[in-house]
Amino acid sequence: MNAELIHRLHFAFTVTFHYLFPQLTMGLALLIVVLKTIALRTGLDKWDRAARFWGRIFGINFVFGVVTGIPMEFEFGTNWARFSRLSGGVIGQPLAMEGVFSFFLESAFLGLFLYGGNRLSKKMHWFSAVMVFVGSWISGFFIIVTDAWMQHPVAYARLPNGQFEVLSFWQLLLNPWGLLQYAHNMTGAVVTASFVMAAVGAFYLLEGRFLSGDADYCRMFLKVGVIAGLISTIVVIFPTGDLHGKYVARNQPAAIAAMEGLFKTETGAGIILMGQPNEETQQIDNPIVVNDALSFLIYGTTKAEVKGLDQFPRDQWPTTLPLLYYAYHIMAGLGTYFVLLMLGAAFLLWRGTLHRTRWVLWLLLISFPLPYIANTAGWMTAEIGRQPWLIYGLMRTSEGYSSMVSAGNGLFTLLGFMGLYALLGLLFTVLVYREISHGPEPKEKAAVAAD
Amino acid sequence: MMGFIWFWLVAVMIVGYVVLDGFDLGVGVLHLFLVRSETERKATLASIGPVWDGNEVWLLAGGGTLYFAFPLLYASAFSGFYLPLMIVLWLLVLRGVSLELRNHLDLGVWRSLLDGVFGLASALLAIFYGAALANVIRGVPLQPDGYFFLPLWTNWQPGVAPGILDWYTVIGGLVALVALTLHGALWLTIKVSGDLEQRARRIVTPLWLALAALTVISLIATIVVRPASLNNYYHYPVTFIVPVGVVASLAALWFWNRNAQPVKAFLASSVYLFFMLAGACWGVYPTLLPATTGAANDITLTRAISGPHTLSVGLAWWTFGMALAVAYVVFVYSRFKGKADAATVGH
Numbered sequence: 001m002n003a004e005l006i007h008r009l010h011f012a013f014t015v016t017f018h019y020l021f022p023q024l025t026m027g028l029a030l031l032i033v034v035l036k037t038i039a040l041r042t043g044l045d046k047w048d049r050a051a052r053f054w055g056r057i058f059g060i061n062f063v064f065g066v067v068t069g070i071p072m073e074f075e076f077g078t079n080w081a082r083f084s085r086l087s088g089g090v091i092g093q094p095l096a097m098e099g100v101f102s103f104f105l106e107s108a109f110l111g112l113f114l115y116g117g118n119r120l121s122k123k124m125h126w127f128s129a130v131m132v133f134v135g136s137w138i139s140g141f142f143i144i145v146t147d148a149w150m151q152h153p154v155a156y157a158r159l160p161n162g163q164f165e166v167l168s169f170w171q172l173l174l175n176p177w178g179l180l181q182y183a184h185n186m187t188g189a190v191v192t193a194s195f196v197m198a199a200v201g202a203f204y205l206l207e208g209r210f211l212s213g214d215a216d217y218c219r220m221f222l223k224v225g226v227i228a229g230l231i232s233t234i235v236v237i238f239p240t241g242d243l244h245g246k247y248v249a250r251n252q253p254a255a256i257a258a259m260e261g262l263f264k265t266e267t268g269a270g271i272i273l274m275g276q277p278n279e280e281t282q283q284i285d286n287p288i289v290v291n292d293a294l295s296f297l298i299y300g301t302t303k304a305e306v307k308g309l310d311q312f313p314r315d316q317w318p319t320t321l322p323l324l325y326y327a328y329h330i331m332a333g334l335g336t337y338f339v340l341l342m343l344g345a346a347f348l349l350w351r352g353t354l355h356r357t358r359w360v361l362w363l364l365l366i367s368f369p370l371p372y373i374a375n376t377a378g379w380m381t382a383e384i385g386r387q388p389w390l391i392y393g394l395m396r397t398s399e400g401y402s403s404m405v406s407a408g409n410g411l412f413t414l415l416g417f418m419g420l421y422a423l424l425g426l427l428f429t430v431l432v433y434r435e436i437s438h439g440p441e442p443k444e445k446a447a448v449a450a451d
Numbered sequence: 452m453m454g455f456i457w458f459w460l461v462a463v464m465i466v467g468y469v470v471l472d473g474f475d476l477g478v479g480v481l482h483l484f485l486v487r488s489e490t491e492r493k494a495t496l497a498s499i500g501p502v503w504d505g506n507e508v509w510l511l512a513g514g515g516t517l518y519f520a521f522p523l524l525y526a527s528a529f530s531g532f533y534l535p536l537m538i539v540l541w542l543l544v545l546r547g548v549s550l551e552l553r554n555h556l557d558l559g560v561w562r563s564l565l566d567g568v569f570g571l572a573s574a575l576l577a578i579f580y581g582a583a584l585a586n587v588i589r590g591v592p593l594q595p596d597g598y599f600f601l602p603l604w605t606n607w608q609p610g611v612a613p614g615i616l617d618w619y620t621v622i623g624g625l626v627a628l629v630a631l632t633l634h635g636a637l638w639l640t641i642k643v644s645g646d647l648e649q650r651a652r653r654i655v656t657p658l659w660l661a662l663a664a665l666t667v668i669s670l671i672a673t674i675v676v677r678p679a680s681l682n683n684y685y686h687y688p689v690t691f692i693v694p695v696g697v698v699a700s701l702a703a704l705w706f707w708n709r710n711a712q713p714v715k716a717f718l719a720s721s722v723y724l725f726f727m728l729a730g731a732c733w734g735v736y737p738t739l740l741p742a743t744t745g746a747a748n749d750i751t752l753t754r755a756i757s758g759p760h761t762l763s764v765g766l767a768w769w770t771f772g773m774a775l776a777v778a779y780v781v782f783v784y785s786r787f788k789g790k791a792d793a794a795t796v797g798h
Contacts, residue, residue, distance in 0.1 A: 060551065066504050067547040071540045073514055077529025078536055081598065084529070088522025089761035096515025096765075099508055100772035107505035108779035115501040116786060157760070163522065165758030169768070402530035404600040413537040420541055424548060431555055 006410035007079045007401040012383075013414065014071050016376055017421050021065035023375050026140050026186060027193025028058050029133035031228060036129045040122060046214050048122075050221070051129065053440035054197070058132075059114050060431050062106075064424065071417070079410065083390055083400030089165040090156055090172065091146045098142035106135030140189070141182055148178030150391050151382065152251055164391075180247050181382070184240040188378060190232035191338060192371040198225025198345070199368035200436055202361040210439060217440050222354060222364075230346040233338040241335070242297070248385070249298045252392065254312045255385035258321050259328040260294055262308040269294040269306035273333075277325045282309075318387045319397075327380035334374040341367060453762045454737070454752040457520040460769065462732050464513030469580070469728060470634075470721045471780075472506040475499040477635015479546065479573025480628070482566070485639075485654065491647045492566070496550065498642035498791040504547070505783065512776070519765060523597055523755040524739045531591055531599040532583065535615045539579050546572035574628060581627025585620035588731055589613065589676050590741035593748040609676050611743050619676045626665045630727070633658040634720045637704070640713035642791045655708045655716075663701060666727075670694070673734070677741070680734035690733060696726040 039047035076084045109131035155171035156164045201221030204210045210217040249256040263282040271294045275287035292302035348354035390400040486492045518525045553565040593599045604614035639651040700723040707716035742748035
């Protein structure tokens with residue numbers, strides 16, 4: 001096995017597992033602020049208990065996010081040393097800024113939010129929820145800035161020794177690629193959190209728990225989850241996904257051609273809804289196509305020419321092309337389903353019949369894993385689409401990995417992480433399931449009720 | 452000048468990490484054999500519950516700062532210390548998760564397993580950190596291209612081709628283990644009460660004696676392994692204040708612990724850690740990572756430092772950001788001041 005592949009798998013595996021946790025915490029942080037704000041406005045204790053319940057779930061996710069996140073920062077150096085040596089002056093900055101500006105803030109106020117309930121005033125407790133939200137969203141921002149520079153390098157110069165250095169702090173942070181990607185990604189995180197919240201509401205309702213007056217959590221969660229879900233599933237496609245896609249099309253044309261499975265340049269290019277890319281014959285097998293739609297989506301006119309892969313030399317095609325194509329199609333397909341489901345659920349909510357429509361409740365319940373898949377597929381699209389570049393147009397992936405770390409040593413630690421994370425996944429599921437099946441009522445009260 | 456500033460800024464972040472995460476590592480080690488009941492264990496863990504993950508942020512922020520200020524050092528050291536770093540990562544994962552699990556689940560017999568994992572991971576982390584520092588002082592087999600790769604051990608001798616572990620780095624690991632356990636014991640004397648507090652105070656005595664002996668042994672060993680580490684001190688004799696500070700802080704620690712002034716004793720222990728780390732940094736300065744393969748291969752400050760634009764951009768936000776960070780830290784610690792509340796442990 002070659003070392004480059006091992007190092008790529010190493011990072012891909014650990015970062016994919018890691019991102020299962022932050023996508024929920026970032027979205028949930030916003031929804032917790034919503035719950036705390038309602039609690040403060042209405043003065044109703046049940047909203048406060050709901051916020052604390054989601055705070056506990058946030059806390060578990062946060063810990064798993066922290067412990068799986070620390071390896072990510074290390075792996076830039078351990079597995080991608082040659083890349084880090086040249087690019088550290090640029091992307092080391094946003095990574096360090098994440099620690100300095102976000103993690104201190106986030107961990108400080110999360111400690112207050114989770115442990116300081118009895119020591120804080122209501123306003124102060126609300127404020128710590130807001131600060132946790134701010135911290136987690138700043139954290140996401142700096143990671144996107146890092147990735148955006150690798151996708152679309154800006155504001156850099158090269159030193160005589162080959163190292164990159166930052167020329168402008170603000171241009172680095174306000175990289176247009178990054179701003180679009182950030183908007184798209186954060187909305188994606190809200191989609192995950194909304195689906196999880198709606199699913200828990202549906203779960204309680206189907207179980208017949210928490211139905212009554214001062215503890216009707218099922219309805220509260222359904223309402224907040226479906227409304228936030230409707231907004232975020234629309235915004236994640238339009239305008240954020242749309243704008244981001246157009247930007248990718250202009251700046252990484254080979255990537256967009258591969259994502260869409262467009263082997264040959266076409267005027268009035270169609271969108272392939274389904275079909276299997278065949279690299280040997282350079283065509284899509286069994287295609288289902290919407291004519292002219294791709295030209296329209298990218299350029300706003302059905303007659304525009306869209307460059308196919310035939311316009312690019314073979315050594316600039318994204319490697320693992322079929323995986324890129326599928327990742328993109330899974331993301332887009334699921335995104336469409338999300339809007340339809342949330343439109344339907346929101347309509348029933350508005351009519352006041354959602355709580356009686358059991359099949360929709362079931363759909364909401366079993367759909368909660370899908371946003372995780374969609375977010376993961378979206379990131380795969382971005383990162384595989386960037387290939388064969390590590391820094392787009394400047395440094396190839398094959399030039400970046402740690403040449404001193406052999407494939408054998410890399411595989412040793414990759415297998416170690418796989419084993420450890422399998423265990424982590426099990427423990428996480430147990431912890432969260434227990435928290436959810438216990439529900440939002442305080443522990444002492446539930447114990448009394450059980451007697 | 453920029454090099455000098457960033458060298459010490461990174462050093463400050465490392466000291467911040469060791470002083471802060473150090474006590475919760477120490478508490479992790481101690482809780483294995485200091486507590487006698489579930490209530491006491493809960494109180495022990497509650498003393499670090501709200502702060503331990505914030506303490507680990509210092510490692511991340513310090514690592515990030517090292518990354519952009521000295522990319523060559525970051526790339527070289529992280530890939531060269533590949534295996535021990537991965538083990539450190541696994542230990543950090545296990546430690547965080549076992550603490551979180553034991554707080555959330557009433558698992559009966561499994562809880563003892565989790566406590567064991569938490570304590571063992573804490574102890575191993577302390578040992579690895581000490582050994583890591585000792586590796587940096589001893590030097591690594593750097594190649595002319597600035598890279599190296601260390602096996603976990605070779606013949607247990609410092610030399611041209613050493614391993615991560617040899618007799619010298621093992622001493623470093625033991626110093627860290629004892630120093631951080633002591634640090635954790637002093638933290639407990641502040642945060643817990645009753646019988647447990649008394650036991651924590653009493654255990655300081657044997658730990659202190661062990662630490663004093665190990666400190667002397669490690670200083671002698673360092674001079675044997677790397678005689679050049681005294682050069683800076685002879686060149687600037689005023690810096691002999693560092694070893695004096697080590698001795699003085701140890702003495703103060705003893706005195707204040709005896710007089711039941713736990714906060715002062717804890718601060719003395721922090722000062723001890725600061726002087727030990729600063730002394731080590733000063734011993735190698737301006738080299739960042741010495742080579743066992745000849746001084747020409749050393750990674751020096753001038754060789755590893757980032758470009759001037761990067762550093763001036765960095766200095767602006769770093770100063771602002773760390774001022775904020777310190778404010779949060781002070782704020783949180785003041786909110787959780789006084790004896791820990793065991794009821795808050797299972798958030």
